[in-house]
Amino acid sequence: MQLNIEIKRYNPDEDDEPHWESYEVPAEPLDSALSLLLHVKWHIDGTLSLRKSCAHGICGSDAMQINGENKLACSVLVQDLADGDGDTITFAPLPSAPVIKDLIIDQSRFFEKYRDVKPWLITDGPEPEREYEQSPEEHAMIEDATKCIMCGACTHACPSTWADPDYLGPAAMLKAYRYTFDSRDDGVEERLDVVDSPDGLWKCYTIFNCNESCPKDIDITRWLSALKRKAATSQASTTA
Amino acid sequence: MAASQTNALNWFLHRITGTFLIFFLITHFWVQHYDHQAASVTHEVVTEKGEMPDYPEEAEEGVEARMGSSAEATPYQVVMQRLADPVYAVLWKGFNILFLVVALHHGFYGLNNVMTDYIRNPMGRLVARALSWTVALGLLILGLYSVITAGW
Numbered sequence: 344m345q346l347n348i349e350i351k352r353y354n355p356d357e358d359d360e361p362h363w364e365s366y367e368v369p370a371e372p373l374d375s376a377l378s379l380l381l382h383v384k385w386h387i388d389g390t391l392s393l394r395k396s397c398a399h400g401i402c403g404s405d406a407m408q409i410n411g412e413n414k415l416a417c418s419v420l421v422q423d424l425a426d427g428d429g430d431t432i433t434f435a436p437l438p439s440a441p442v443i444k445d446l447i448i449d450q451s452r453f454f455e456k457y458r459d460v461k462p463w464l465i466t467d468g469p470e471p472e473r474e475y476e477q478s479p480e481e482h483a484m485i486e487d488a489t490k491c492i493m494c495g496a497c498t499h500a501c502p503s504t505w506a507d508p509d510y511l512g513p514a515a516m517l518k519a520y521r522y523t524f525d526s527r528d529d530g531v532e533e534r535l536d537v538v539d540s541p542d543g544l545w546k547c548y549t550i551f552n553c554n555e556s557c558p559k560d561i562d563i564t565r566w567l568s569a570l571k572r573k574a575a576t577s578q579a580s581t582t583a
Numbered sequence: 584m585a586a587s588q589t590n591a592l593n594w595f596l597h598r599i600t601g602t603f604l605i606f607f608l609i610t611h612f613w614v615q616h617y618d619h620q621a622a623s624v625t626h627e628v629v630t631e632k633g634e635m636p637d638y639p640e641e642a643e644e645g646v647e648a649r650m651g652s653s654a655e656a657t658p659y660q661v662v663m664q665r666l667a668d669p670v671y672a673v674l675w676k677g678f679n680i681l682f683l684v685v686a687l688h689h690g691f692y693g694l695n696n697v698m699t700d701y702i703r704n705p706m707g708r709l710v711a712r713a714l715s716w717t718v719a720l721g722l723l724i725l726g727l728y729s730v731i732t733a734g735w
Contacts, residue, residue: 506700507703508703540589541590541699541708546696571591575592575595577591579595
């Protein structure tokens with residue numbers, strides 16, 4: 344089939360504002376959305392800029408807004424975006440993020456928030472002679488959250504991020520959940536200090552946009568709610 | 584990143600007040616606007632005549648036009664009589680005061696969330712927060728005065 348591809352283009356050296364450009368691209372139903380963009384780049388307009396690496400839904404580098412929803416371009420198929428000949432598929436950079444060029448966003452703010460939540464194991468005791476042990480039940484608490492590939496689709500799908508760029512966002516707070524609820528971790532207080540802040544947990548209004556956009560189907564809202572309960576009970580026990 | 588400033592208690596209370604609001608709103612609308620039977624029973628207790636007070640003709644026509652010929656409405660006098668009743672006044676005043684406190688906390692905490700979504704300057708947030716809670720306090724005093732003095 345022949346599809347009409349519309350891409351939100353922006354070159355900071357030439358454009359004052361982003362603008363839409365259209366391309367006619369041949370496609371098969373089982374092609375990925377990413378392959379449409381690569382066709383444009385390789386055969387029509389080599390100046391198109393986008394991030395992609397593994398192209399298999401692991402590296403998380405090609406998250407973008409496709410037909411108005413945040414998705415991984417490599418993980419969504421043409422048949423799920425278009426019905427047939429002449430249909431239009433739109434591509435835009437993730438909303439609310441500063442755009443470097445075309446579909447490439449500046450991720451520095453995103454990763455700054457990620458580092459804020461101390462996404463590493465914090466331990467108090469002496470280093471064990473063998474690996475830290477964890478039972479299957481203990482791991483089950485965090486297994487879903489460990490699937491996060493840090494693509495940023497969730498954080499940039501959240502209206503709280505759109506309104507307040509300082510908001511930590513679901514990706515960073517999911518990482519906080521992942522370590523806070525890790526049975527081997529002793530850094531609960533340090534991490535709760537970060538997420539229990541005016542730009543943290545309490546700006547999550549439980550609207551499930553993060554769940555909708557997650558390419559790994561992580562139940563992000565559920566884990567953020569667990570983190571809220573943890574922060575609330577921790578606060579209650581501190582003041583008691 | 585702003586310094587840690589917990590909002591856990593307010594978040595928790597927002598959930599609690601939201602749950603209570605479901606009960607309060609349903610009870611309020613049922614008793615004040617919809618429940619003719621239970622409301623009539625209450626009115627029989629709190630009014631000496633055991634009858635609904637007469638409506639002004641225009642009010643009856645207005646209610647019929649909007650809600651149908653079988654509709655009834657609770658007039659102002661009944662509400663006042665209920666709040667003056669020696670038995671029921673404590674119940675309804677307590678209900679209304681709790682309703683007021685719960686609704687104000689729920690509404691103004693929500694408003695504060697919206698404001699901090701859009702006001703990023705810490706001083707601006709402080710001013711907006713102080714202003715909103717001052718308005719809430721004013722409404723609380725006004726509401727408490729209205730409920731407590733009603734029926735006196």
